[in-house]
Amino acid sequence: MKYDIIIIGAGPAGLSFARSLGETSLNVLVVDRASLSVLQSPPEDGREIALTHFSLASMKAAGAWQQLAVNDVSPICAAKVLDGNSRYTLDFNNENTDLDALGYLVPNDKIRKAYYEVVAGLANVELLTDTTVAEVGSDAHHAWVQLTNGERLECDLLVSADSRFSGTRRQMGLPVSIKDFSRTAIVCRMEHTESHHQTAFECFHYGRTVAILPMTGNLSSIVVTVSSKDAEKVFNMSAEAFAADIEQRLQGQLGSMKLYGDRHLYPLVATHANQFVSQRFALIGDAAVGMHPVTAHGFNLGLRSQESLTKEIKEALSRGMDIGSNRVLQRYQRRHMRLTRPLYMGTNIVVGLFTNDHVVAKAARKATLRVANNFAPLKRAITRKLTEKRVARPFFLPGFK
Ligand SMILES: Cc1cc2nc3c(=O)[nH]c(=O)nc-3n(C[C@H](O)[C@H](O)[C@H](O)COP(=O)(O)OP(=O)(O)OC[C@H]3O[C@@H](n4cnc5c(N)ncnc54)[C@H](O)[C@@H]3O)c2cc1C
Secondary structure, eight states: OEEEEEEEOOSHHHHHHHHHTTTSSOOEEEEOSSOHHHHHSOOOOSOEEEEOHHHHHHHHHHTOGGGSOGGGOEEEOEEEEEETTOOOEEEEESTTSSSSOSEEEEEHHHHHHHHHHHHHTOTTEEEEOSOOEEEEEEOSSOEEEEETTSOEEEEEEEEEOSOTTOHHHHHTTOOEEEEEEEEEEEEEEEEESSOOTTEEEEEEETTEEEEEEEOSSSEEEEEEEEEHHHHHHHHTSOHHHHHHHHHHHTTTTTOSEEEEEEEEEEEEEEEEESOSEETTEEEOGGGTEEOOGGGOOHHHHHHHHHHHHHHHHHHHHHTTOOTTOHHHHHHHHHHHHHHHHHHHHHHHHHHHHHTOOSHHHHHHHHHHHHHHHHOHHHHHHHHHHHHOSSOSSOOOOOOOO
């Protein structure tokens, strides 16, 4: 079988890319090992995705935003960063902007479902589920995938969106920088008696960080980050003990708290491929860059990657060029690398600073919060970058998680 493009992975990055290729002359296949029923109705996974205005615009253009129910979207109108036990906060809000929010919180499973809905209706995109890619390869003329069922498929361009631990990236020989933080995020939803006033909190307590993200009503997403050696212990606390611990850490700001649904564990490992392309092959989404969630960049960058690659492909099509040519792929790599490298490094520096409990680091972070709070042009610039629809230059977005 021969396709123009094969996409490995029907996660949010792979599906959004497939959507962008809809209504082109290209014959596209998306392969995923997950079942069709999982793609149609993904399970809740505890990830609540903070979306930028750029991502909002991208999801609207794709028709995916329109698939979300009103209750799936919660605006984030303010963000506060706290350090240690101090009540001093670094504050951001949308007051001096013409926008209704700094960003929007949407559950990951709802994003996945929304993209499935818009891709399922595309005439030029085929979805192959329950199918695992065993091997991939390429030469000057075509790329191929070997499926575990023995079938071999060929294409002009192979695109991997198979997660930050991408097996196909390794098979294609693309090296990757990996940062294992030896920390684990425990994520869950909690009900509370006091309103969150659509405010996100990032509390860098010593030894443990707690992020609170406002969902609809008196519901919040809680992200507790602990050393990986303590993760099982915290994860296995009784629901009551866990709730009491969070309530006390938040100094009762959200009133009485109660666990709502399951807790989920995510070991924190960040990855950045040193190359995003090779012969007739490209990486998008987490397979290209898997970020630490503290700066809430992951899927936002995933959308940027697929949009950049789509732009190059459409330009190549309009000029009658080969969509898998080195020239086309190098242009994508240059553009996406320029955007992601500084964000990846900046995020890792922030994580290092705010999870290091050495006395010097503690002093540095206190100073950082005060400088950022009191230097109006810097704060304005950060807020502008948080809310702009198109990010012209890379910039570090401060803590949502
Ligand atoms: C706790 C947490 C909070 C987060 N918060 C945010 C946030 O606020 N904002 C934000 O922008 N991002 C956030 N992220 C990041 C975001 O969730 C990811 O960036 C995004 O889900 C990655 O999507 P993806 O499609 O690249 O990969 P995945 O979602 O990992 O999808 C990969 C797909 O590939 C398939 N696959 C893998 N290997 C194969 C194979 N060999 N054959 C066939 N199929 C295969 C898998 O089945 C899967 O469907 C968060 C992440 C975590 C863990």
